[in-house]
Amino acid sequence: MEEQEYILEKPESFELKHIFECGQCFRWNEQQDGSYIGVIKQGVIQVQKQGDKIVFYGNCRNGLKNAVNDYFDLDNNYDKIKQKLAKIDVFMRNSTTFGAGIRILHQDLWETIISFIISANNNIPRIKKIIERISQEYGEKIELKGKIYHTFPTPEALSKATIAELRACGLGFRDKRVFHTTRMVLEKEIDLEQLKCINDSEKLRNELLKLDGVGRKVADCILLFALKRFDVFPIDVWVRRVMNELYIHESNEEKVNQKMLLELANQKFFNLAGVAQQYLYYWKRETS
DNA sequence: ACCCAGGGTCGTC
């Protein structure tokens, strides 16, 4: 493999901070010069903004350009998506302006499953640390500009870890869940490649729910961030909070149940609920 | 020192 450069001239909807810090991914880190470096399935990439250009520099299988186009969802037009959402109401107009550079990344299915199992009742700095540690322990080395990085481990590689060893990586009570799910995937109780062929989002979700540590919220994050189902609406504490604040006004937030929010999201955002959720989430988190 | 919350899920009732 060799290091390559790829430049995007005047891309629409592309802000590094918006993309990498809206909670969808855990392996991108800002550098001193303002660029971001991340490890994805295909390799390691540095992304930098230079004027109105985006400069990618990376070490990727099957070439950098292909990896970038796929991962950053460049065939999708987010200006159009934002226009549609902004028409809905003033909140969507504001949040799509605030997070105008967001794109939904097309992340690896296996990595997304494990990452969001780890996310349960956890905070982002710690999630990132845990994923980094299991990559260092069980992933493969990959080099960029003379520095060593580590890919996310394959199911085979991660299956070498015992529950105790996973615990030592900082997973806490999620150790068993990752352990069991790894085995289920490895033994093809759930075949990830076949999963990608299922069209019906509902059926797909039901398959994901069979995995240990995957409930409704985690399943919907997997559907949105790895399987590109823009109609699903993952509900976490922040989304519950912001939806209640904007649309429901219930003083006791505990009373705002999931069913109510899902109906509201579907009715308001229709087949773009997932993207709407991401603008709202980023907006709420950055402004509170 | 103490308490609380964090991109929830699971087992139990």
Add this chain to the structure above:
DNA sequence: GACGACCCTGGG
């Protein structure tokens, strides 16, 4: 369908 427990870490 509700309810509490759950590893661990950073911040008040």
